[in-house]
Amino acid sequence: MKFQKLHPHKDEYIASAIRRGNELSGLKHDRSKEVSAYKIQQPYKHTKTFPPKIQFPAYMVELGITLNVLQNHTLYPICAALGRTDSSNNYTPHRHWKICLICAIEDIEEFGTVIIRRQNTLVYAKACDKHGATLHEYCPACNKSITTHSILKFDSCTKKYKAQAGSLDSPKHRYAKFIKELLEYDEVHLTQTFTDSLIISMGSDIRFSESHPYLRCIELYINDSLDIPLPKTGALQNMGISRFSAHAFTIFQDASNYLKHLKDIQEKIRARYIVQEKTIMKSQL
Ligand SMILES: [Zn+2]
């Protein structure tokens, strides 16, 4: 299967651009080959290399667009910001793609095509970050799942869409904005140990309830407000990017608040290192 050169729009998920390019050039749709064109292999959890060694598909390497795609057209930045860059977290999901009907209608008017946005591929993203409207995992016109829907066929499907106004500032909308803002993160990726401890130290300060440990309280809260199912186990170590991002959102509420705490702690650690180094230097005199 040949692939066409990419011209993704801002925030467009890489897989959406690949599918559109192929459909426009009349290439036959073969989903398994399409997935292999955008599936990025992440390092295993216990890999010692730092920064992690990420393996790009041959197709991207040939086009010389690997890092640009990783940063601008996958879920990598939010994984980097929340310490979830290992292989158990998928930067390029091939399920649970969703669309906002208002965005879809606007996209057709503005770009002549519907765009699958990367922020709407995170499992528990339920609202559009721009409109607050409910995201759809199935096309309301033809009932096909958005993950397997032809990009070109959205042209006729959107004509049947009845877009409903979203509820701005609802928890689902604020969580969507949190995801969108962390997708702008372009600094060094953090380790899971670091971000877990950040959540624990902040979360412990918040007294949700006397009768539940705070992790359970957050689970109950996100179940109720974000419609996220309760987990079988509640340990942070086993938490993937989808659930962990909901925890981080519950505790920090907005991305700038999270990034500010991150900076404060990093500066404290740096200051501690300088003191330690000075002490070592003095003892060596
Ligand atoms: Zn929208």
Ligand SMILES: [Zn+2]
């Ligand atoms: Zn459809």
